Amino acid sequence: MPRPSKEQVAENIRNAVVRATAAKGISGVSMADVAKEAKVSAGTLYLHFDNKTDMLQQTYLHIKRAFYASLTASMTAATSAEKIRQLWVGMFAFVSADPRGFLFIDNTGAFEILTAEQAAEAQIMQEDIRQILADAISDGTLADLPLDVVTTLLTAPALLMARSSVMQDRTFSRAELELTFDRVWLSISASPTNPH
Amino acid sequence: MPRPSKEQVAENIRNAVVRATAAKGISGVSMADVAKEAKVSAGTLYLHFDNKTDMLQQTYLHIKRAFYASLTASMTAATSAEKIRQLWVGMFAFVSADPRGFLFIDNTGAFEILTAEQAAEAQIMQEDIRQILADAISDGTLADLPLDVVTTLLTAPALLMARSSVMQDRTFSRAELELTFDRVWLSISASPTNPH
């Protein structure tokens, strides 16, 4: 049986970081916690990451990039309404595939663990999404709300669903996602009609 | 009973560094070794030094400065011969007072533990002494020997005596020092007569 590849080991560790951090918190998690969760020795963590901070940073960035990729996976839409719908679909695809990862980046975002360079990268990803929402407000698709409010309304259900996924090990049907999106759409659209 | 002053604690630690390093070597000594020798906790070491390297550096520099001060304590001599004699007296005063410290700086000198800035300071101290010896060669007091040879001839007895002091817990009489200096003087002077 061949050894797991270096990337497989790294992924195992990243998943362990996410799980251990969920249990202990970003401030409370130790290298020993992660090593135990990953079923490797603590010394092995240092073969993959420079130090504890690097491990947390790289894990965050890896998941953030995957999240962003999911959000923008097929951004082929022409109208703002359809773009926002695709964002929503992409977001929930990610939440379904990696609810723990989603919670990790959400919880970790409030802590300043990133270097300036890394923070700039995360900011650029964020700006793309905000631009789509800002355009939708400008062109009259969305109601004239502050961007942060719109973001909250779109994201909050994802957060709740991710938590349900993890705590109760449940998944959401396509119908549930559609219904939820419809209700959210009512809350953010300039003219509250069904987007499809 | 008042607490020992911060300087007293620092000195205790420095002495412990010297003793522990004599036993384990500069590469082999650990913080736990030093803490045990000093009869303090390992955490206490970090109240006085930034880290292990800093502790070694500061200890080295402290002893080196004391050594230099001893060498140049009363540099009032007019002639080169008398200057060299005063160096010798100062060196042995130091060896008598702190044989372990002398061995520590001698042993540690070969390891590159100093920062560039600290090394420059040590170099300046060294240069002063070398200048006195170079002057003595120039003015015909000393034989025309390479400086390093002169330094070795002057220093080697001190090294041996420091070792005897520590290993056999013995001290050297003034007569022994005088006799030794007379023999060394014969080996380095331009005209081998007694300097006094």
Next chain:
DNA sequence: ATTTGAGTAATGAATATTCATTATTGATTC
């Protein structure tokens, strides 16, 4: 004289990290 409380220092358990040793894999040789 006694008590109180603030400030400082020391501790040692916990945590981060290192590194000599061990384990494993795959390529090569027989």
Next chain:
DNA sequence: GAATCAATAATGAATATTCATTACTCAAAT
């Protein structure tokens, strides 16, 4: 196929460092 060996990765004991807690001192208040 078995044996050997070099390269690589993982281990876990040892070591460096941190930090919450405890201990201690001394000045001020009573």
